[in-house]
Amino acid sequence: MRSWIALFAVIYLLTGCSNSHNSRKTLTVFHAGSLSMPLKAAVDSFMKFNPEATINLEAAGSVECARKITDLNRPCDLFFSADYKVINSLLVTEHADFFIPFATNRMVIAYSSKSKYADIIDSLNWPTILLRTDVAYGRSDPNSDPCGYRTLILFQLAEKHYRLDSLAESLEGKDMQFIRPKEMDLLALLETSAIDYLFIYESVVKQHKLNYIPLPDSINLGSFSLAQHYGSVQVKIRGNSPNDSITIAGEPIVYAFTIPKNAPNPQLARKFATYFLSDTGGMTLITKMGQQSLIPFSCTSCGTVPDDFKEFIR
Numbered sequence: 001m002r003s004w005i006a007l008f009a010v011i012y013l014l015t016g017c018s019n020s021h022n023s024r025k026t027l028t029v030f031h032a033g034s035l036s037m038p039l040k041a042a043v044d045s046f047m048k049f050n051p052e053a054t055i056n057l058e059a060a061g062s063v064e065c066a067r068k069i070t071d072l073n074r075p076c077d078l079f080f081s082a083d084y085k086v087i088n089s090l091l092v093t094e095h096a097d098f099f100i101p102f103a104t105n106r107m108v109i110a111y112s113s114k115s116k117y118a119d120i121i122d123s124l125n126w127p128t129i130l131l132r133t134d135v136a137y138g139r140s141d142p143n144s145d146p147c148g149y150r151t152l153i154l155f156q157l158a159e160k161h162y163r164l165d166s167l168a169e170s171l172e173g174k175d176m177q178f179i180r181p182k183e184m185d186l187l188a189l190l191e192t193s194a195i196d197y198l199f200i201y202e203s204v205v206k207q208h209k210l211n212y213i214p215l216p217d218s219i220n221l222g223s224f225s226l227a228q229h230y231g232s233v234q235v236k237i238r239g240n241s242p243n244d245s246i247t248i249a250g251e252p253i254v255y256a257f258t259i260p261k262n263a264p265n266p267q268l269a270r271k272f273a274t275y276f277l278s279d280t281g282g283m284t285l286i287t288k289m290g291q292q293s294l295i296p297f298s299c300t301s302c303g304t305v306p307d308d309f310k311e312f313i314r
Contacts, residue, residue: 026053026055027053027077027078028077028264029057029078030068030074031057032059032062032082032145033059033060034200034204036057037289038285039282041285041289061145061147061181062083062146063090063144065079066081069260075263076263078259079096080256081257083146083253083256084099084101084256085248087257088301091258095260096303098258098305099257099303100258100273100297100302100305102293102295102297103291103292104224104292107154107200107221108201108215108220109126109130109199110190110197110199110211111196112196114193115193118196123215123216127158127164131174136175136196138178138180138189138197138199139183139186139199140179144181144182147182149237152172152235153221153250154219154221155167155171156168156235157229183198183201202222203290221253231250234247234249235248257273259306270309277309283295296314297314
């Protein structure tokens with residue numbers, strides 16, 4: 001009997017130690033949908049050198065990701081956001097101590113060969129074509145996804161650029177049945193011709209080899225020299241309560257990440273993040289997949305950046 005008890009004790013200890021060891025080697029990563037392909041590639045590359053690690057990627061709109069941490073208290077080791085302001089406004093300083101800006105992007109309009117008027121639409125006439133009654137377009141939810149509120153900002157900037165009164169209001173009020181939680185949810189609608197066009201990031205259309213209309217710099221939120229111009233418009237999204245709202249001013253697109261305070265495995269998170277920021281790691285993949293790297297980054301208000309990342313500061 002004692003030998004059986006001893007055997008069970010050994011099995012329990014081995015199993016317990018193994019489970020503890022595995023938990024220390026597992027990362028949970030919340031991330032913007034537009035980062036799905038580069039992050040998957042970065043994880044696959046990282047795992048070749050760290051086969052003991054397990055990295056679980058969970059995509060959603062960046063605002064929704066943040067609320068999983070703030071409202072649901074979901075454990076998260078790394079959060080990659082399509083907008084640094086989501087981290088700065090919703091997480092710092094109660095739920096995170098810092099953020100690191102790492103890439104930028106541009107807004108474009110994607111379409112397929114089956115889209116109505118695909119043979120004549122361009123960067124000049126797209127507002128009038130999208131407002132036609134026989135044309136449908138999609139956009140993501142501004143209350144859960146930065147691409148959604150950036151689309152609304154884009155509408156206002158387009159109204160100024162093309163000098164078309166009430167353009168923003170007309171675009172915002174049309175095809176509301178094709179609003180989805182995140183921009184990636186719209187790709188299937190485009191492929192099945194449920195919609196003709198969608199507002200999305202340039203990197204995503206390049207990754208999925210989609211047709212797209214490039215937009216002027218004064219509209220696409222991709223030029224840092226036009227930051228003041230972008231900031232001339234703003235939108236409001238839902239706040240932390242039904243009666244609360246958050247004002248979002250236009251500005252150049254900046255992606256960022258943080259390690260939340262509730263990270264179960266901050267050491268491994270820092271190790272992966274360091275690899276992600278390196279020229280031979282994630283930044284190479286980010287560049288290849290259509291975004292522009294901001295590393296080394298320059299930031300005077302990024303919070304308390306861990307020493308592990310000081311080498312990436314300009």
